[in-house]
Amino acid sequence: MAKHSQFRLLAERRFLPFYLTQFSGAFNDNLYKNALLLLITFSAGGVMGMSVNLVVNLAAFLFILPFFLFSGIAGQLADHYEKSRIIRWVKLAEILIMGLAAAGLWFGWYELLLVLLFLMGTQSTFFGPVKYAILPQVLSDDELVGGNGLVSMGTFVAILLGTIAAGLLMTLEAPARYTAVGVVVMAVLGYLAARKVPPTHDRHFAVTVRLRPVVETWRLIILAAQRRQVLLAILAISWFWFLGAAYLTQFPNFSRVHLGGDETVVTLLLALFTIGISVGASLCERLTRHRVSLKPVPWGALGLSLFGIDLFFAVPDFPESSIWLTFLTNPTYLRVLIDLIGVGISGGLFIVPLYAFIQHETPAHQRARIIAALNVINALFMVISALAGMVVLGISNVDIPGFLLSLSLLNGVVLALVTYLRTREFSVSVDK
Template sequence: MAIHSQFRLLGQRRFLPFYLTQFSGAFNDNLYKNALLLLIAYQTTGLMGLSVNTVINLAAFLFILPFFLFSGIAGQMADRYEKSAIIRKVKLAEIGIMAMAALALWFGWYEGLLILLFLMGTQSTFFGPVKYAILPQVLSDDELVGGNGLVSMGTFVAILLGTIAAGVLMGLEAAAKLTAVGVVAMAVVGYLAARKVPQTGIASSEQVIPFRPILETWHLMSVAAERKPVLWAILAISWFWFLGAAYLTQFPSFAYSNLQGDETVVTLLLSMFIVGISIGSMMCERLTKHRITLAPVPWGALGLTLLGVDLFFAVPVNPQPSTWWTLMTDPVYIRVLFDLVGIGVCGGLFIVPLYAFIQHETPPNKRARIIAALNVINALFMVVSALTGIVVLGILDVAIPGFFLLLSLVNGIVLIAVWRLRHKAG
């Protein structure tokens, strides 16, 4: 088969509509979630008698809870039914949820917005297994790494753009009403793209789907553990989400406390990190020579450790007040940006081959359930990441650069594990 660039996939119906669907969904999730958090933080004094900080943490919990409740059922449905039909129904549900959210935003019903955040998380839970399980059905083996690279890049860029858009909208006078229009418009765009996703066929027409949310999610773990290399790959990806969540969560405090930066510095740090992940994701196809291989993964893990350690030493001891331009022009701060871009690049090299490996090594009739198990473990690792940040930064009173250093050293253990996984996987 002739070898082509991954970007040619963006011109083909078997990939482009799906890509636009997942991009719009990731953008809308982050636009809605971040706009809601900013509205709560700046336009309320708390809800239901709870403080602002408590409400913000409750919002994060409500968004992630459906992954634990419904992933088992979502994975079974994606294995049982035709995947393009599931995508269309999930995106249609998004229009309904966002229409209700628009009304709540328009009239300032913030309690209702929290409930809708749970529904948005539920919608994402049902889209997740289809998102990665459909790729091996529409792409050949020599396209799988490139396709995953594009999806990874698109997801993180959508997260960045959605976050920035929420911040921009909150600076306008009619912030809530403009957000209401925006989330409905993006949901409609996503559904229109989903209508063009081609059919893929049914993998397991005999499978019965019992409605036992927590039990079925627990059962996912046994399905994922059937093949040990696949389970180790799942745990490695979840570790990256632990690491990524830790970095992203601390960026605002890191920018303010350790770089003396204004709000533009937070956006720049987030942008550099995500640009790095996008570059790393795009590099994977060329580095693997279109093959399903874990060869880049240990090098990505090594880079995560070395650049994380260097970031600790790059942080200025006596920072001066800074803006995004200071970080781009002052050699002291340029080193910080270089490390963050590098950490992102290594993250892309780390996760994209692992996703392709999992898709390739799992049987088609169980693939979506294994992806659903990955989503559950990802969610669990991100919760543990938040708790770790609370303990290390709050209780142990470690500074943020020290926390980043600790994460980098722990990543050294992961490096050993993925090096062994690479050789076991062949």
């Protein structure tokens, strides 16, 4: 089975340069975004007369806004032009944006840095459709689940490492200047990797590129709705991003208030959650036996509910103050750690086969636009997740464990949805 392992793809040129390109991009996004938020929070003390809380929320809004504005155009471009060329254009744009960001970081021009955060979101918007649409062109059907597993694993690990790197840079004497160097270096490395991505030799599809941001985004949703099973898979993936965003957003206060942990415990929770997703993602290829199949998805959905529910009961009534090391050795918290790893593994089992299913079931001439529609709906669900957290935790006076419990119970609806999808997939394969 070694020759069929997904990890062998990391030794092949058709996959490795692309993998390194997307890894560096996810790392750089999170390095820049988190470093900027930390600098604003602990150094700048607000921008343009606004409070820190307002600026932090404005930054999140600026990064996610381009997904709503430009995903339609991004999908059209990715379906119309050769994909390796688009990847190089996007990575070259990242160098230019990060060059300006370096100047802003060096001289403390925080207003410019917020504008550049919008441009980084725009750059990510144009990379997103290519990121997943290219995989079915460079991988065979029996490699598609494994390739998606590697990409998902790499993305989450890059997010974790970028977040940790931003925190470590803040401990240095001149964090802004070290960050300035770091983001430019990562952008250049990403572009060098992109130059090694082989041409995909796309068929030229006659897709009209229209520069109508909001209108074309809406047309994406209409396009995605034309194939019911693909739309259901998109909604299921977006639900996971809703759930994941809720966990990641609540980790700091969950750690401080309900676990008695400090900043190192927050990093530990994030690391365990990410490791769990990576493990789940890497298991999908073996569980599906190298086929595009939704077989692991209902089990992943079930795990999201069961581990999430158990997490509610695992939270101690009277937490003891602890750092990450004592947290690992305290039996009181081991159940919490196991539950978080379990939620992560379940998440990996849940999303990877769904991504492969969407790629496999979507016609080649529409694939990038369908992925762009997925990105729009993902962004929408993450915004709704933040609003739900504000309403439930701020207005309804529910605590964080109760909020996560309610999401785990609500996940039962998603379990029914993906079980239906799996049943439909099985019935179709039997008919064939």
